[in-house]
Amino acid sequence: MRFTEILAFAVRGVTANKLRSALTTLGIMIGVASVILLIAVGNGASQSVQQSIAGLGTNILTVSPQRAQAGSTTKPLTVADATALADPVEAPAVKSASPVVSASATASHAATSYSVQQFIGTDPAYFGTTNSEVAQGALFSTDDVRQGRKVVVIGATVATQLFPSSQPVGQSILVNNIPFTVVGVLATKGSSGLQDADDIAVAPLSTVQNALAGYGSLSQIVVQATSADKLADAQAQVTTILDGRHKIGYGQTADYRVLSQEQLLSARTATTDTFTVLLASVAAISLLVGGIGVTNIMLVTVTERIREIGIRKAVGARRGSILGQFLLEATMLSLFGGALGVAAGFIGSGFTIAGITPVVVPSSVLLAFAVSALIGLFFGSYPASRAARLRPIEALRHE
Amino acid sequence: MTARSGSTRGGNTRSGNTRGGDTRPVDTRAVNALAGNSLAGSAPTGSASTGSASIGSAPGGGAPVIEVRELRKTYGSGDTAVHALRGLDLVVERGEYLAIMGASGSGKSTLLNVLGCLDIPTSGRYLIDGIDTSEFGEAQLGLLRNRKIGFVFQSFNLIPRTTALANVELPLVYAGVRRAERRARSMAALRMVGLEDRAGHRPNELSGGQQQRVAIARALVTGPAIVLADEPTGNLDTHSSQEVMGILDRLHASGRTVVLITHEDDVAAHARRVIRVVDGQIVESRTAWGVPA
Numbered sequence A: 001m002r003f004t005e006i007l008a009f010a011v012r013g014v015t016a017n018k019l020r021s022a023l024t025t026l027g028i029m030i031g032v033a034s035v036i037l038l039i040a041v042g043n044g045a046s047q048s049v050q051q052s053i054a055g056l057g058t059n060i061l062t063v064s065p066q067r068a069q070a071g072s073t074t075k076p077l078t079v080a081d082a083t084a085l086a087d088p089v090e091a092p093a094v095k096s097a098s099p100v101v102s103a104s105a106t107a108s109h110a111a112t113s114y115s116v117q118q119f120i121g122t123d124p125a126y127f128g129t130t131n132s133e134v135a136q137g138a139l140f141s142t143d144d145v146r147q148g149r150k151v152v153v154i155g156a157t158v159a160t161q162l163f164p165s166s167q168p169v170g171q172s173i174l175v176n177n178i179p180f181t182v183v184g185v186l187a188t189k190g191s192s193g194l195q196d197a198d199d200i201a202v203a204p205l206s207t208v209q210n211a212l213a214g215y216g217s218l219s220q221i222v223v224q225a226t227s228a229d230k231l232a233d234a235q236a237q238v239t240t241i242l243d244g245r246h247k248i249g250y251g252q253t254a255d256y257r258v259l260s261q262e263q264l265l266s267a268r269t270a271t272t273d274t275f276t277v278l279l280a281s282v283a284a285i286s287l288l289v290g291g292i293g294v295t296n297i298m299l300v301t302v303t304e305r306i307r308e309i310g311i312r313k314a315v316g317a318r319r320g321s322i323l324g325q326f327l328l329e330a331t332m333l334s335l336f337g338g339a340l341g342v343a344a345g346f347i348g349s350g351f352t353i354a355g356i357t358p359v360v361v362p363s364s365v366l367l368a369f370a371v372s373a374l375i376g377l378f379f380g381s382y383p384a385s386r387a388a389r390l391r392p393i394e395a396l397r398h399e
Numbered sequence B: 001m002t003a004r005s006g007s008t009r010g011g012n013t014r015s016g017n018t019r020g021g022d023t024r025p026v027d028t029r030a031v032n033a034l035a036g037n038s039l040a041g042s043a044p045t046g047s048a049s050t051g052s053a054s055i056g057s058a059p060g061g062g063a064p065v066i067e068v069r070e071l072r073k074t075y076g077s078g079d080t081a082v083h084a085l086r087g088l089d090l091v092v093e094r095g096e097y098l099a100i101m102g103a104s105g106s107g108k109s110t111l112l113n114v115l116g117c118l119d120i121p122t123s124g125r126y127l128i129d130g131i132d133t134s135e136f137g138e139a140q141l142g143l144l145r146n147r148k149i150g151f152v153f154q155s156f157n158l159i160p161r162t163t164a165l166a167n168v169e170l171p172l173v174y175a176g177v178r179r180a181e182r183r184a185r186s187m188a189a190l191r192m193v194g195l196e197d198r199a200g201h202r203p204n205e206l207s208g209g210q211q212q213r214v215a216i217a218r219a220l221v222t223g224p225a226i227v228l229a230d231e232p233t234g235n236l237d238t239h240s241s242q243e244v245m246g247i248l249d250r251l252h253a254s255g256r257t258v259v260l261i262t263h264e265d266d267v268a269a270h271a272r273r274v275i276r277v278v279d280g281q282i283v284e285s286r287t288a289w290g291v292p293a
């Protein structure tokens, strides 16, 4: 019997029961598409985190409070700490140290109100340290900080939210019902993975402490080293100064911690890696579910197909011809479903999903395609291969 | 009805000649010889008329087309074993028209399935044209079913969602017959059962009687020497039954060996010989006119 005849049988088998073929294809397609898409989302998230952290610069240290060991007291990070870190004699490797407080705040203008993701109070050096540039208007000055003026520099996201059609600079907004004047808008930085770097408002430290955050511990001190080479020196000097000020003895756990961008990067990467693993397991589950769907459809129709196998054997079909036909049918459905799934995965990856631009991982395409094709092939041909081994009468009597 | 071409006759003669000793090595050649009667090198001249072609008169040699010795078939084992056939002997001569009757569960279908090589017996010998099939493997039995036997089931057993023509063509595809010839012969077979105009219909678009006639067309399209039918009218009304029996009568008249199972006396009356099966054994064998055979 020629291959073309077997192929014709397979094509007829696939087209004869269109619903079954469509459902099988759909199951494989969903499995493949979701694996590709979910892994792409995880990958996209971790890539943008890395990019945005790398964009911050390599000469930055972040000092943040942390709970001390039980027994010892936790001292807050204070503005005096920040000033001490900027001492050019004690800490020659430190260029600047900006105290940062952050508050949760709802800003409103006219009828629109918007909950700003990061509302922070700091000094003007912060802008230089974090590579923040002004797009419109100006940054606030040291004088503004000293006077505690109610001025604010807003990020691009906040600007478009509050001022969809007007110029923000010079306008007044209410932050938690306290009026602030917008003096500048920051140039856009883009999304840093899970967090929009443009969803920010920056005001003078004294103002924020006074009006919003109170005079407790600083959230952070952002330290800039004189150069990237001096980062380790700066970290040592910062630690020495703060240990002295916070009276941390040798071997004791400090009530603060100092992290470089590199350390921050690896911490964040670890987070997004977890995220990716999570998405991958969701994807694996959907592949499994798709596979079970395919299996179900195959098994539901298997009785009819086994009778068909019985009929074919009764009129003299060889086991090889039957196997070939069913293997070809399964191959066609799997490949078609897999191809549709890859297409759907790529199309879906073109959209921004929950603020994340998915980036397709090539190996995930291969994996998803291979796994689903194997599932389809196996469940399409295994029952058939067993049935082909039966005597014709056994296959005909199958229930 | 046209007589079958010379090559067919030659095939039969060949298979007759290979008969001889009691034991001989079983190989595909033997099956090919057996199968030779209808398809191997079938002449195109026969193609247009195959459906209604006669198989010609029985070749010389006189070996019965079916010979069954001490046939036993046991389902299951131990306490639950069912002895469906208990040492049954049967000889069917070439061109015979035989009806098998008997109570339900007496083993009729089991016997016919063995005769059709759809099932294999637990023990005993089954010779087709004098050639012992007991050592035949899966492939050789398949070849036998394809070339030598046409089987008609009570429940039709057509492939669903597939046209009548494609169903009839099926055995020819597995026999390796080329497309054009296949088409012509299948149409001829459909013409013989009076369903030429239904070639493009699917089984669910046909009545029971029409489905059974398609099934008969499929059984006769390869020009088999033996046509076996297990209660072919069991699911049909009187009118359809008469049509189906009319076709089987014509097959017999054209020289084919026809064996059918039935419960109905008027169906059995079409046959020239009736055997009665009780508990897996033949208890009575008589002609249609009541004379013990």
Ligand SMILES: Nc1ncnc2c1ncn2[C@@H]1O[C@H](COP(=O)(O)OP(=O)(O)O)[C@@H](O)[C@H]1O
Residues within 6 Å of the ligand: B075, B076, B082, B083, B084, B102, B103, B104, B105, B106, B107, B108, B109, B110, B111
């Ligand atoms: N596949 C099977 N498994 C077990 N027992 C069977 C099977 N087929 C038939 N039998 C038993 O063998 C006996 C003969 O069955 P069958 O040949 O179908 O009878 P009939 O066709 O004469 O009604 C019955 O007792 C039946 O129950």
Ligand SMILES: [Mg+2]
Residues within 6 Å of the ligand: B108, B109, B110
């Ligand atoms: Mg029966």
